Amino acid sequence: MTKEPSVKNEKEGLSRRQFLKNSGLVAGGVVGGSLFGGLLTKQFQKQPVVNNQKETANLQEARMFFSRKEDFEILSAATERIFPKNDNGPGAIELAVPFFIDKQLAGSWGINAKEYMKGPFIQTQQVQGNQDKQGPNTETQLPTPTARYQTRLNRGEIFILGLRKLDSVSQEKFGMKFVEAKGDQQDEVLHMFEENKVSLKGVDAKTFFSLLLQSTLEGAYADPLYGGNKDMMGWKMKEYPGPRMGYLGQIEEKEFIVMNQESLKDYQVHG
């Protein structure tokens, strides 16, 4: 399905002329000297980015958040089941998704820096308080139609708790560590979390699973500056070009236009 970068790239040249012509009407006084100016002159002079086939050493692929290697390995195995390598292309591990998640958890998202974290945490307490065989379960919570984020734990803490529970559930069910279990066994464990059939202390298993799912996809497709989407391979699979100045000349185009991938680094360097 993925096509080679096609002749359609020529259209960028066309767009540039049009862009200059149109924006020249007004742009002068408003944007002078900004990155915009640099882009105008440089964006189309350089060659398309050609990715080196050789594996380039990536010094950022080290753990920043997870102290225990074992936790990180469970994370890697779980993300690979969520986003596996197949005919479409690389899976989560090859895309460096686990390193992406590790970095995210070490930062403001992982510590819930911009979320409201004041108590009381009524929902969790009620559920944990009268915990029955089913454990904390959105169905037994206050009558709200969705699981809401109502836990004292931040995302980093939820990941540690959840990953270790993946392992213990796997041990219980299959007598094996999560990373040693077979693919479909790992899936079975993950489904139990997704369906909230596992009980974690202080948070729903489902909440953990949602975070895991969300961050795995983010790691596959976010700008490579965050450490995932390695070599923009996620974007290549999707024929997503990456950030561009604009598509004034192409927006009306009827055919699908395939472009080479460019990252935010490419975009910013011209400033």
Added chain:
Amino acid sequence: MAEKLKKVDVVVVGTGWAGGIVSAELAKAGYKVVALERGGDRTREDYTGVKDELRFTDRYEMMQNLAPETITSRNTLEEIALPVRTRSEMMAGTNLGGGGVHWAGATYRFMPYDFEIYSKTVERYGKKKIPEGMTIQDWGITYQEFEKYYDRFEKTAGISGERDPFGEERSSDYPTPPMKESPAITLFKKASKELGYHPYQVPSGNLSEGYENPDGETINQCMFCSYCTQYGCDFGAKSDPMVTVIPTAKKTGNFEVRTESYVRRVLYEGGKAKGVMYVDTNTGIEYEQPADVVVLAAFSLTNNRLLMLSNIGRAYNPKTRKGVIGRNFNGQFNITFLGARGFFNDKKFNLYMGAGALGGALSDFAGDNFDHTNLDFINGGGIELRQYGDAAIASNHVPKGTPRWGAEFKEKSIFYTNRNLVVWYTPAIMPWWHNYLDLDPTYTDEFNDPLLRVTNKYTDQDRNIAKFGIEKTKGIVEQMGADIIDEDEVPQEFDHIYQGGHYAGGVVMGADPETSAVNNYLQMWDVENLFVVGGSAFPHFGGHHPTATIGALAYRASEGIEKYLKEGGQLVEEKRKSFQA
């Protein structure tokens, strides 16, 4: 003790469209204006070269920081409200320019029907059409009287558009021509026409060409760069307060804006507002800013909360259904923007290109444009196909029945990345006696002031209008030739996710002080030098995006404030009993 500052003519809380317009108009008229903004200072450079999906779309870079303050939410009076804790559940703007900087730019007017909804509904269908408990009312001003303010806003913002064939009367055409049409929009319009509907191009605040507005501000031409909704514009091509009204206000020399200034109270004494109390969030120092006129333009949520924290106005009590502050909370989220998504097996669209307000729309099922005699709801909404331009994380749509993860998900999500289109309905939201705002009894902000509490549940009106919209949009997607069509499901109850920034009401306008907090200049009935500007004034939510109406109301309010500064007193004579419950 708060440090007392020098008195000014007007103090404005908030620097979004509402606060920006009022500031510009009064500063132009020669009054000394100070605007206070809780968020940070921003310039165009903050949004240049930062096209980063994770940061803006997934981590909500431009949205309110919830650590110091959020809202709580519940469905019914009997429940304990819980805080809305994460930014994925709460979208409200902050920083200089407010939500106007990250908005998409779809710039619709509300309809003549909306402004006189009570009278017009009774006139056409009789009183029985309005169910018990639905608290609709006329707005205290007609569309015809209000039209010139829409025109003002559209000219300030340079809106690109064409006349809606079903459209309301306009005193002039849009200041700039409609946006270019992408093949997805062409397909939508063709299918709509085949079904006998009347499509047109979405009126857009992303401009089709460079434009100089009446204040002499320049807005550039949109590049369809796609990093638009939830982002600031890279090119000064999106109409926002930063490229229009804020520089206009600054040029006068009469305007000062103080960022990182969190307003906590309106100072109120002897029936008049004396100014506001705020905290410099860098130093923690408290200030009193005295002023002749106080303008709250801090978005509907804060507008309500500041009145409540300051004990101003008669609080709404849902049990007695009396009082006004907090009454008629309404908004478009969750049960609105439902529709149908089509998946195309042999068609690909350049969906990574786009602009916030790039799209096709139709008004055949908006307002009272269609007969409701045999329908189980009133009002209506727009139908839209928007091409925002999706980056790679947002474009993971798969047909229903596909697993949410694993190999099959991966394959289908990649295959359909550029092969799916969604058409949705933007229905009006009616107010009910049980949907309202007050202060939460438990949860507090960083200064230990109570949070605002939202009580909001759905009714049959909401579910029926949503169902109707899904049917209509499905018909269009079918006609567009989609191979797989997935209809949205109608949620049974509100899920407490405040998405999209369309929350309104609580300080509503009208002609009768029994059922409105402000008059048609947004001047408070109870406090003549206090003006409350924004969506907080909507008695109900019209079936379109709100910001043109907020902008127009801000122009109307500016006129009122100027009048008040010259003449003083109540600007409008009250009319009791415009509304029967």
